[in-house]
Amino acid sequence: MKEIYLDNAATTRTSAAAIKAALPYMDSLYGNPSSLHSAGQRAAEALAEARGRIAGRLGCEAREIFFTSGGSEADNQAILSAAAMGARKGKRHIVSTAFEHHAVLHTLEKLRKDGFDITLLPVSERGLVTAKQVEDAIRSDTCLVSVMYANNEIGTVQPIAEIGGVCRDKGVIFHTDGVQAVGHLPIDVKKENIDMLSLSAHKFHGPKGVGALYVRKGIPLATLIEGGAQERGKRAGTENVPAIVGMAAALDEACENMRRATPKLIKLRDRLIDGLSAIPHSVLNGDRDKRLPANVSFCFEGIEGESLLLLLDDKGICASSGSACTSGSLDPSHVLLAIGRVHDIAHGSLRLTLSDENTEEEMEYTIEAVKEVVAYLRGMSPVWRDTTSGKKEFIIK
Numbered sequence: 119m120k121e122i123y124l125d126n127a128a129t130t131r132t133s134a135a136a137i138k139a140a141l142p143y144m145d146s147l148y149g150n151p152s153s154l155h156s157a158g159q160r161a162a163e164a165l166a167e168a169r170g171r172i173a174g175r176l177g178c179e180a181r182e183i184f185f186t187s188g189g190s191e192a193d194n195q196a197i198l199s200a201a202a203m204g205a206r207k208g209k210r211h212i213v214s215t216a217f218e219h220h221a222v223l224h225t226l227e228k229l230r231k232d233g234f235d236i237t238l239l240p241v242s243e244r245g246l247v248t249a250k251q252v253e254d255a256i257r258s259d260t261c262l263v264s265v266m267y268a269n270n271e272i273g274t275v276q277p278i279a280e281i282g283g284v285c286r287d288k289g290v291i292f293h294t295d296g297v298q299a300v301g302h303l304p305i306d307v308k309k310e311n312i313d314m315l316s317l318s319a320h321k322f323h324g325p326k327g328v329g330a331l332y333v334r335k336g337i338p339l340a341t342l343i344e345g346g347a348q349e350r351g352k353r354a355g356t357e358n359v360p361a362i363v364g365m366a367a368a369l370d371e372a373c374e375n376m377r378r379a380t381p382k383l384i385k386l387r388d389r390l391i392d393g394l395s396a397i398p399h400s401v402l403n404g405d406r407d408k409r410l411p412a413n414v415s416f417c418f419e420g421i422e423g424e425s426l427l428l429l430l431d432d433k434g435i436c437a438s439s440g441s442a443c444t445s446g447s448l449d450p451s452h453v454l455l456a457i458g459r460v461h462d463i464a465h466g467s468l469r470l471t472l473s474d475e476n477t478e479e480e481m482e483y484t485i486e487a488v489k490e491v492v493a494y495l496r497g498m499s500p501v502w503r504d505t506t507s508g509k510k511e512f513i514i515k
Contacts, residue, residue, distance in 0.1 A: 122480045123436045126321075126412060127270055127298060127471035132364070133323035135371045140325065140364035151357055152348065161359050168366035175373050176315065176332055177306035184331045184339065184349050185362055189297035190221035191342070192316035192331035195353075196293045197225045197264060199333075199340040200314070201234060203291075204261020211235045213255045214264045215247050217271075217456040219295055222264055235259075243458045245274035245404035253284045262291050267299035267315075271453040271469060272404035273413025275303065282311025291337065297321055297329075301372035302410055307332055319361065323473075324368030328361035379474040383411040386472055386481050390414045393485030397492055399514040403454060403467070412472040417459055419514045420502035421466045421495040429491040435484055439467045463513055 123131070143164060149157030151165045170180040186192045197212075204210060214226055216238045223238075230236045239251050252263055263285050268275045278294055285292035293314040299305060300315075301322025307315055314337065318329040333339050345354030387409075391402055394416050403415035418426070423439035430437050439451070450464035459467075470484065496502040504510045 121434050121436060122476070122484060124470040124472060124476070124480075124484065125436045125438050126473045127273075127469065128438055129320045129326065130323045130473060131475075132320070132325055133368050133371055136319075136324050136364035136368040139367035140360040143360040143363055147359075151359060152346070164363050165357055165359055168362045171366040172330060172369055173332075175305075175369050176300075177308050178332055179335065181350075182332055182335055184333060184352055185357060186316075186329045186331055186353065187327055187358075188320070188329040189219075189295065189316050189318035192318070192329050193219065193221040193293075193295055194225050195331055195340065195342050196314040196316060196333070197222065197229070197262065198342070199338065200262035200291045200293065201229050202340050203338055204259075205234075207261070209259045209261035211237070211257050211260045212262045212264065213237045213239065213252060213260060215239045215241055215266070215456075217241050217245070217269060217453040218264065218266050219270055219297070222266070222295055223452075226264075239265075241456050244408075245269060245272045245453075245457050246408060247276055247281075249277055249280035249284050252281050253288070256284070256288050256290055260288070260290050262293060264293040264295070266295040266297075267305075268296075268303065268410050268413075269404070269453060270298050271451060272415040272457070273298070273410040273471075274404040275299070275408050275410060278312065279310040282313075285313070286311045298410060298413075301369055302376070302412065304373075304376065307334075313337060319365035319368060322368055322372040324365040325361040328358055328365050330365070375474065380411045382474065383472055386476055386478065387412060387414055389478070389481045390470060390472075390485065393481070394488060397489055399512055400492075401463075401514050403457065403459070410471075414470040414472075416468050417454065417463045417514070418466045418468065418492050419463060419512060420499050420505065421492055423465055423467045425495055426466070426468055426488075426491055429494070430487060433487045433491070435487055438469045438471075460513060 147160055149161040151162035169183050173180045173183045226236045237255050239247050241247050265281055267278050282292045291313045296315045297318045300317040313334045315332040320326040339352045341352050343354045399419040401417050450461050454464035
């Protein structure tokens with residue numbers, strides 16, 4: 119059987135439309151958009167068009183879009199910008215959640231060392247936070263709330279419009295890491311009261327190494343990279359025109375296909391959830407319904423996630439245990455710990471993330487493969503033997 123790719127939350131295949139759009143700007147239209155000659159101006163026009171198309175898909179103005187190298191840079195710039203503005207006003211408190219991507223958490227930790235007070239809201243066992251939690255956490259010195267749109271590991275989708283409404287009422291800047299949501303969920307930054315949003319092209323079949331940050335007009339953006347006047351002076355360096363044009367094409371395609379693709383993905387996702395739930399002593403991570411259409415996350419008692427992934431790879435299935443950014447870490451996922459999974463269970467995690475290219479036949483094959491591998495690994499585990507013999511109690515009932 120051909121390789122079954124189920125790690126689309128880590129990265130997606132670059133679409134033919136994105137490649138076709140990008141190629142001319144590596145060949146005949148290779149000018150620098152900062153150059154005044156006609157070759158440069160053709161590149162500048164492509165840059166402006168891409169900016170406008172991306173803005174249109176998010177419901178904002180073109181001048182509110184700033185291009186970055188990806189989601190991590192966009193998260194950093196958004197958070198550091200809000201912090202700098204807050205510090206100027208004597209406001210040094212930030213509210214976020216315990217299961218954000220490390221691009222957010224590590225930036226917040228940096229700010230904590232610089233004297234900011236950071237509140238990380240707990241999340242429910244279903245992987246959700248509420249607008250009421252955010253409202254209760256906001257103080258008179260709060261300068262920023264940052265809550266991810268959809269979790270990158272367990273796929274839960276947060277009540278972003280409600281949280282944004284609370285922040286707007288309180289006069290606090292609201293940033294959301296939308297890396298896993300853009301191109302997969304309908305988003306309107308104005309209607310959802312979002313002040314800043316991060317996105318990354320390679321999560322919706324665009325090129326790697328390019329992303330964007332939406333910043334509501336009137337919010338001063340801090341400059342992270344000095345050197346030139348690109349991105350209206352907020353990010354120096356020659357713009358990656360091919361990747362940016364490819365990103366715009368990929369986002370157009372993803373948004374246009376969303377209405378057709380989403381029901382299919384939900385059907386495949388739910389089949390996986392039902393099939394894997396039949397494995398004894400397994401548990402779905404995150405809310406069953408308030409999750410991304412293509413995300414399935416499970417924990418299996420009595421196994422190690424790394425062994426599970428390697429054996430699934432032998433069967434032609436590309437999967438992950440969580441964020442690709444922490445795949446080399448031996449520590450259990452902070453996301454799974456945040457929703458209450460104990461260390462032993464968190465180590466036995468599996469994340470399967472789908473694309474529109476996956477099929478029902480692939481889901482059936484994957485279900486059977488996971489069942490076989492879990493049974494095989496449990497059969498070799500002395501801890502599992504102790505549990506099944508009654509010497510230890512099951513954690514997942």
